[in-house]
Amino acid sequence: MIVMKQILLCVLLISTTATFTHAQDTTAASSTYENGKAFLRKGDLDNAIMLFTRASQQQPNNVNILKDLTYAYYMRKDYRNGLETGKKLIERPDADDDCYQLLGLCYKATAAYSDCEKLYKKGLARFPKSGILYSETGDLLAVQHKLNDAIKYWEKGIEIDPNNGNNYLNAAHYYDQQGNLLWAVLYGEIFINIESLTDRTASTKVMLADDYKQLFSSPALLNGYVKQGTPFTRAIAGTFATYSNLANDGVTPDALNKIRTKFTQDWTAQYAKQYPFRLFDHFQQLVQQNTFEAYNQWIFNSATNESAYNTWVSAHTDSNSEFVKLQRSRVFKIPAGQYYAH
Template sequence: MNILRSGMLFGLLVAGFSLRAQSVKEELETGNSLMQGGDFSNAIAVLSKAHSQEPGNLEVVKSLAFSYYLSKDYTKALDVIKPMIDGDGGDDACFQIAGNIYVSLAQNKEAEKLYRKALKKFPDSGPLYADFGIFLGSLAEGPDAIRIWEQGIEADPSYPGNYYYASKYYYTVDLTWSILYGEVFVNMESLTRRTPEIKALLLDSYKKIFSKDEYLNPLVDRKGRPVNEFENDVRATLRANASALGGGINEESLTALRSRFVLDWFSKYATQFPYRLFDYQRQLLQQGMFTAYNQWIFGSAEDEKTYNSWVSAHNDEFNTYYGFARGRVFKIPKGQYYQTKEKE
C-alpha cells in the first residue's frame, strides 16, 4: 500500500513538473509574441510570471530583460540580466543585451568592460565583435572599431554583421576591402534592408577605385616593402583588366571586368590565396550564371527599372541563378583571412 502511494505521489510530481515546464514554455512563446508585436507591458507581465517560476531559465531571462530594454526601463532590464553575466549561466546573447543596456544608460566604461569580458568568454562570437565595434564607433574611435570588426571576421568568418560594418568603414579608407567585404556580405545576407545599401556601396566603390591610379597601386610601407600581398594581388588583377571598363562603369562592363578577374586570379594566385568569394564567382561563371549574379548586385543598384526589365526578358536565366543562390548558405571558412593586422 505504501509502495502504491509512493508511486502515485511520484507520478503526480512528474505530471506537475511537466505541466509547469509546459506552462513556462507557453508563457515564453506568448511573451515573445507580445514583445515582437510591440506590446511590451503585457510581454513583461507574462514573462515575469515565467521568470518567477523558473528564475534560472536562460531564454526567459533574455526575453524579459530585452522586453524591459525595449520599453526603455533600463534599470529593471539590467537587474534581470545581471545575474547571468555575473555568473556562469549566460551566453553571448546575454552579454549583447547587457551591453545595449549599459550604452543606453550612458555607462560607457561599464559597457567597454563588459564587452572585453564577454569576448574573453566567447572569443568566437561574431555578434559580440559587431556590437563592440558599433559601441567604439559611437565614441568616434574608428580605428579601434575596425580592429574589433576585423577580429570578428577572423574569429567568426561566416557571421555577416562584421563584414557590413567593415565594408562601410573601408569605403572611405581602403576601397579594395570595401569591395571584398561588401560582396561577401550581400551573399551572406541577401534579403534584408541592409542588402540594397551595400549593393549601392559596391557599385560606387568600383566607380571610385578606378577613378584614381593610386587606389589600385601596391600597398607599401615607408621603406617601400609590400604591406599586404593578397590585397596587392587583387589590386594588380583589377588594374590589369581595367580595359574592360573602356565604355564606362556599369553592370555590363563590370561583368566583363570581373569575368577576366576570375580567370586571371585562378591562373596566378588562387593556390597561394584560396578565397571562398572567388571560388563562388568562378562557379557561377562556369555554370553560366555570372551575368545574372552581376545583374542582381550591380543592375539592381544602378537602375531598378532597367534591372526589372532585364529580369523579365531573361526570366529563365535569372530564376536559374536565383534558385541556385537561395538553395545554399554562403560561408567563408576559417583560415581565409588575409587582412594585415596593423596598417601603416
C-alpha cells in the same frame, strides 16, 4: 507484505502526481513564454514583459526567457530593469555571448560607456572567439569616435569568427569612409552574401556600386594597391587592373560583369591555390553555372536602377531563376583560415 505493497503504491502515486504536476507547470510556462514572444514580435512590449516575467517565475532555469525579457526591456527603453535583468543573465553558468550583448545594449543606451567596455572585456575573456562581442566592442568605440580602435576589433572578429556578418559590414563602411575602396568592396560583398535579403543588404549594394565606379574610373587607385599593398591585396588589384580598360566607355553593370568574369578566370588559374578565398570561389561557381551575370545584376543594378534591373530580368528569366534558386538554397559559409591581413 500487504502493508509494504500499500506503501509502495502510495509512493508511486505521489511520484506520478508530482511528475504530472511538473509536466503541467512546464507546459504552462512554455505556453506563457510562446505567447510572450508573439507579443514581442507584434511590438506589444508591455504584454511581452508581463508574460516573460511570469514565465521566468515558472521556469527560473530557462535562460532564453530571461534573454527575451532583457531585450523587451531594452526595446521599451526601460533600461533600469534591462540592466538589472541583464546583470543576472551574465552571472549564470549557462550564459552565452548573447547575454553580454544584451546587457551591453542597455549600457550603451544609457551612455555608460566605461561600464560597457568593462563588460565586453569580461565577455571576451569568457568567450574569446565571439564575433558578436568583437562587433559590439567595435561599435562601442565607434560611438565614442574611436574609429581607428574600432576597426581593430572588427578585423579581429572577421579573423576569429569569419561567418559573423556584422564585422564585415562595419569594416566595409569604415574602409569606404577612409577611401580604402578595394577592401570596402571585398568586405561589403562578403556581407551581402552572408546576409542577402535585408535593408542593410540593399544599402550595402549601393555602396558597392559607387565604390566599384571609383575604382575603375581612376587607374591610380588600383595601381596604388599594386605598389603598396600586401601580396594578397596586390594580387587582387593587379588582376583587376589588367581589365580596367573594359570600363573605358563607362563603369556600367555590363562592364563590371565583363571585368569580374575575366578576373575570376585569371584568379582561379593563377592565385586560387595560393590564396584560398571563399568569395572568389563563389564567383567561379557562378561562372561555371552561367549565373554570374545575374549575380552582378543583382548587386549593381537592383539597388541603384530598379527599372533597368527588371528589364534585364525579364530578358534573362532562365539565368535569373537559376541564380535565385542557388541564392536561396545555399548558406554562404567561410572556412576558417581564410583571413588575410592588409
